[in-house]
Amino acid sequence: MRLLHTADWHAGRHLSRRSLDEGLEKSLGELVDYAVREKVDAVLLAGDVFDGTKPPPSSQQLVYRTLMRLYLEKIPVAVIAGNHDSVGHWHALKPVFELANVTIVSELSTGSVHTIQTRSGPLHLASLPWPNERLLSPIRFEQSDADELKLTWADRVRRLVQVLCNELKPGAPRLLMSHLMVNGSRVSCTERKLSISDTYAVPSEIFPKDLNYVALGHVHTPQTVAAPIKSCYAGCLRPMDFGEAGEARGFYRVEVGVGKPTETEFVELSPAQPLHQMELQRETLEQELDQLAQRPGLYKVIVHLQTPETGLADLIRKKLPNALMVRTLLTSQSHANDLIAPEKLLDPVETFRQFHQSEYGCAPEGELVDLFLSLLKEDALETA
């Protein structure tokens, strides 16, 4: 049986106010084309389908159109909610998408075990969406109340995985899909910091050895997790921040069968909106911008300068409209990262002076300080 394991689409994501959905649309198109061409039996979508709990209508349309294309190609889909998704939103969509052979699991439950009928036979799937504490703590296991109260968050996740996987019947491939942080995974720079901390991490030993595969979402770097059974993070479908520039993005092709070792292959997609971080010298700036403007992608431009220059960001954006972020770095700025003494932060004018000094290598002019003071007064009046 051939599966396509994907996760972390983050539809509706913006980078410096630019929507990244254009690149996502192309990647989703390639994903569906691949599923059709390679005769994939089912698609597993392991959470963070949307970037926020109130996704824009255009992003919703993009996701639903993709799911409908898979339905029209007779490829069943299973979806779980991630920490960025709205549990209620997916719950509301459930009855509609059931008609299109899309199985949605948004809430934590000991009963989230489904048999998905595919062209190559049935597939038994246990689903564990993002186990947030509020949804996890009301779940009861077969223990006395007093014992249950002693269970930590990780204990509860472990118990839930056990209970779910015990429900998986034999005779067909048995899988677990979860949106979860597993200890020791290599993280990217775009996951929410708390959600990848040790507080919300579980050891991979909690996955039962008799499963055929664990399809994971949450961590944005695609990887095979060190675990007793084959477990992978599909990673996000395309780069989402300049810190991820150049990292491989795509999905996993997974071959599973009863009594056979599971085989996985990472399928890399070339991003439609590649992200580039460029460090340029002021002397050759114009010339280099002209060249960059010929290449597709979104840019973060860092310019090395001898002296501060007003209007530089406007000049850069005029020549390279895809420069979403512009930073300047003064050659004399050796003390740029010096920390400002905390007591000085109490005086806003002094803080502003220090900021100007570290950012532009010189003290602000009197006129600029006056302007800063008038803005400060305006703000004080507004917030009073």
Ligand SMILES: [Mn+2]
């Ligand atoms: Mn994510």
